[in-house]
Amino acid sequence: MDRIWLKSYPEGVPATIDASQYRSLVHLLEESFSAFSARNAYVCMGRFLTYGELDTHSHHLAAWLQSRGLAPGARVAVMMPNVLQYPVAVAAILRAGLTVVNVNPLYTPRELEHQLNDSGAEAIVILENFATTLEKVIGTSKIRHVIVASMGDMLGAVKGQIVNFVVRNVKKMVPAFHLPDATRFNTALRDGARQGLAPVTATHDDIAFLQYTGGTTGVSKGAVLSHGNIIANILQGDAWSQPCLKQPPALDAPVTVCALPLYHILALSACMLMGARWGAMNILIPNPRDIPGFVKALSGFRINFFPGVNTLFNALLNNPEFAKLDFSGLRISLGGGMAVQEVVSAKWLKLTGSPILEGYGLSETSPNATLNPATLTAFTGTIGLPVPSTDIAILDESNAPVPLGEAGEIAIRGPQVMSGYWNRPDETAKVMTPDGFFKSGDIGVMDERGYVKIIDRKKDMILVSGFNVYPNEVEGVVAAHPGVLECACVGVPDENSGEAVKLFVVRKDPALTADQLLAYCKDNLTAYKKPRFIEFRDSLPKTNVGKILRRALRDEKQAA
Secondary structure: OOOHHHHHOOOOOOOOOOHHHOOOHHHHHHHHHHHOOOOEEEEEOOEEEEHHHHHHHHHHHHHHHHHOOOOOOOEEEEEOOOOOHHHHHHHHHHHOOOEEEEOOOOOOHHHHHHHHHHHOOOEEEEEHHHHHHHHHHHHHOOOOEEEEEOOOOOOOHHHHHHHHHHHHHHOOOOOOOOOOOOEEHHHHHHHHOOOOOOOOOOOOOOEEEEEEOOOOOOOOOEEEEEHHHHHHHHHHHHHHHHHHHOOOOOOOOOEEEEOOOOOOHHHHHHHHHHHHHHOOEEEEOOOOOOHHHHHHHHOOOOOOEEEEOHHHHHHHHOOOOHHHOOOOOOOEEEEOOOOOOHHHHHHHHHHHOOOEEEEEEOHHHOOEEEEOOOOOOOOOOOOEEEOOOOEEEEEOOOOOEOOOOOOEEEEEEOOOOOOOEOOOHHHHHHHEOOOOOEEEEEEEEEOOOOOEEEEEEHHHOEEEOOEEEOHHHHHHHHHOOOOEEEEEEEEEEEOOOEEEEEEEEEEOOOOOOHHHHHHHHHHHOOHHHOOOEEEEEOOOOEOOOOOEOHHHHHHHHHHO
16 A cells, blocks of 8 residues: 555654554553552642552552452453543453443433443443443343442542542432342442452553444444554554644653543543553543533643643634633644534634644554644644554445545544454455455545545445535534534435425524525535525534434424
């Protein structure tokens, strides 16, 4: 393959990475714990956790897990928001020689039951706020060991008690639950401190994570991510970031905003694990939907690295207190998960001085497959270039490469690509080509410089009288209207054209009318791309990562 993108790499970024420098993620983490022992690794709700403390706590929890008799590679679920117990649990599971199954804490009982049964998880670390969900399904699962954490567990004796009292009794955030055989998180740490931890000999081929896809395209499936997959992606992201991070003044210990949930692959890889390699401090945000609380948590810190999604950046920009923060140290703003809109990127750049660098990846690719160069100073409208040691092909329906500049399905090959879906060889066969490319389901084009641009997902394309309409394009235009806060568009059945474009809008200006917006669209979109219908909403359905769920809007219309 002619890797035309290499000529566009910034100076200092290598064409390939060498993942053999780490035997496993355990090796990477323990090296970090030793090298950065005195540094702060995390801060949450005013409590700092050093790398040395993370080492000690995860060692104790790993010993407790091993003492339960779990076989090497056994699956352990983690069901918590971004609290200090999360990185402790993940590090402990890996150090015990087990496999992490990240679980969305807002799952319904049906969704949790599916993931526990599909993964075969035998143990779970869960925040008590969500224990009532587990109670409803634990009887039909293989779960034998339950560790229940409380919000205040790692906040210190006095503050922890106060936080737990408020969470349980004032805010009523802990529904009653009955899990009589459960062990409290701090009890497991104390008991584990009296146990010995048997060293594990994990290799690149051992499974580190079962990372479940969002399920927006059907049944949620577990992407099998090995230690080697994750190590490769950490080193790819690190290599890509260095030209920016090395610019003067030198950064000793980067400060990262960890607002995306750690159960999501981007935060897990870019914040927790790449952060460990950097010796970075992560500011953990348990509830990023609480924008005032989020902004307050950032105050007083000089932020260097800020991963997020378009909706999060947009919400922050619309909070007046956010503009008062110190952005003088912000080196990299990374946008993923959904398309970054140019209007949002422009506002972010004006306020912070840092462009939002759009990247692209999936759970199946650990996640990064492409990134815009960290040295760029402006929005490109693309998802960037393939990262080191990665090939990107644009394929037609028969899996043959299309000519440069033509649209096709984005396919990815590299050391970060999963081996397949857990116990689903049929689903794996659908997405993997014989020569090792993962077919993403996203439609894109590559230009002569190697930059890739997403047009849209196959399933989201709207067919209007034989013409393809891609929602990202329509939404990008509408979002630039000063009266629009957020928008999404879907295809709805139409007697004359097969499908028509329907637009859902959350207004910034309450006086904005449908006629005004239609007139604006007429000026900016070809006739067949114009919305036929406009519906104003107070909010749009989103995943917990903040990605707008077009499918929910489509299904809603079909049900009606």
